[in-house]
Amino acid sequence: MDKLFVFDTTLRDGEQVPGCQLKSDEKLEIAFALESLGVDIIEAGFPISSPEDFKSVSLISEYIKNxxxxxxxxxxxxxxxxxxxxxxKATNGRIHTGIGTSESHIKFKLNSTREEIVERAKHAVKYARNRVAEVEFYAEDAGRTDNEFLARVVEAAISAGASIVNIPDTTGYCLPEQFGEKISYLVNNVPNIDKAIISTHCHNDLGLATANSIAGILAGARQVECTINGIGERAGNTSLEEVVMIINQHKHITVSHDIDTKKIIPISSTVSEMMNMPVQPNKAIVGTNAFAHSSGIHQDGVIKNRQTYEIIDPEEVGATGSEIILTARSGKAALNFHAKKLGYILDKEALKIAYKNFLVVADKVRCIEQSHLHDIFKNTKVYA
Incomplete structure (x- = not known):
């Protein structure tokens, strides 16, 4: 199987979210967690942006060695x-340099021409290659860049010494089919593409970051740039946890990775807390509701066999297990499940009565507590 390199940019792109700024020692703590998780590359920061970010990249370079x-x-x-x-001080250091390639960036942001962009790309890569052993080139706004010109820039960057070429969907514009076709076009039309790894860096402005990244991988990309919890500019980036678990679930995606999935929930919690960025409850894989069931039909199925409504074993990503949440939408199976957990044995008739009493309470309170259940079961005259 081909190796998929996981490039985490939580500490760079993720930290660009307002209110998520970290001190260098906090960045180092997350970097250690990312190393333990098994990511291949940590984008530690944008060194010229501030003295603190320079310090962070230097510190991480000194202590992270694997x-x-x-x-x-x-x-x-x-x-x-x-x-x-x-x-x-990095054992394995990489400079990630690049320039905008879309007509919008060339005309309005850079006030330049296509010819000048190609020359600037070549010069930057050559210059960086003289400073470090490994250079990655990014074609900013590649998602909205004409494929023929993009191929020309990528070929020039590889010729200048880039061993990784990053194809960002910077504005989250592409549909998965379009992004996959873009990667395929580069695979088939850049003469020296065999000398570099193609990378994806997808944003989530239209909610398609993960889908686009998977489309890119299927088309031949072998590095994926992502963040923990999908944090990042505007609507965020590709979620590391989503890409990894999609690959694990779909065996026809024939790439391997080194991520220790049981550490996903712990690092998700660490990043959320340290960066002051709550995870939405319904977030895939790491949200608090990702393995919670409150509908009676779903609860009955999960109680009988977890796989009826869960394609991921919660323990596989570091969660404690499935949760059966009692609400007014819950059924008898869920109530009986909780009764047994509390030590109450209900026959068929007792369960029927207890369920009627339960619904009266559930319609009045937002959250069913154990005290409510004890009252319900005691009033039904069943005993622990």
Whole structure:
């Protein structure tokens, strides 16, 4: 199986979310957790952006030794120099440099031409390659870049020394079919593409970041750039946990990874707490409701066999197990399940009476507590 390199940018793109800024020691703590999780590359920051970010990249480079440490830069010599200085102590250091390639970026952001963009891309990669052993090139806004020109820029970057070429859907614009076709186009039309790894970096503006990343992997990308909990600019980035578990569930996606999935929930909680970024309850894999069941039909199925409504074993991602939540939508099976947990034995008639009493309470309170259940069962004249 082909190896899929997992590139985590929680500490760079994820930290760009307002209110999520971290100090260098906090970044280091998360970096240790990411290393333990099994990510291949940690994008530790954007060194030229601030003294604290330079310090963070330097600190992480000094202490994290089993994972490649990456620093971001623009296609500017000063950026590249600062990134290289920050990475001096890295066992495996990488500079991630690049430039916008879409018509929008070339015309309005960079006030440039296609020819100038190609030359600037080549110069940045060559310059960075003289400072570090490994250079990744990003074509910003590749999602909205004409494929023919994108292929031209990618070929130039590889010729200049880039061993990884990042194809970002910077604005989250692409549909999965479009993004997959873009990766396929590069595989088939860039003469030297065999000399580099294609990477995806998808944003979630239309809720398609993970789907686009999977489409890219199926088309030949072998690095995926993602974040814990999908945090990132605007609507966020591709979620690491979603990509990994999709690959685990769908065996026809013939790539391997080194992620220890049992550490997903713990690192999700750490990142959420340290970056002051709550995880939405219905978030896939790591949300508090990801393995919770409150509908009577679902509860009955899960009680009989977890796989009827869960395709992932909660323990596989570090969760404690499935949860049967009692609400007014719950059925007799769920009530009897909780009765047994509390030590009450209900025959068929007692369960029927207890359930009627339960519904009266459930319609009045938002959350059913154990005290409510004890009252219900005692009033039904059943005993522990």
């Amino acid at each position: 994972t490649t440490i990456c620093g971001l830069s623009r296609a500017v010599e000063e950026d590249i120099d600062v990134a290289a200085d920050a990475l001096k």
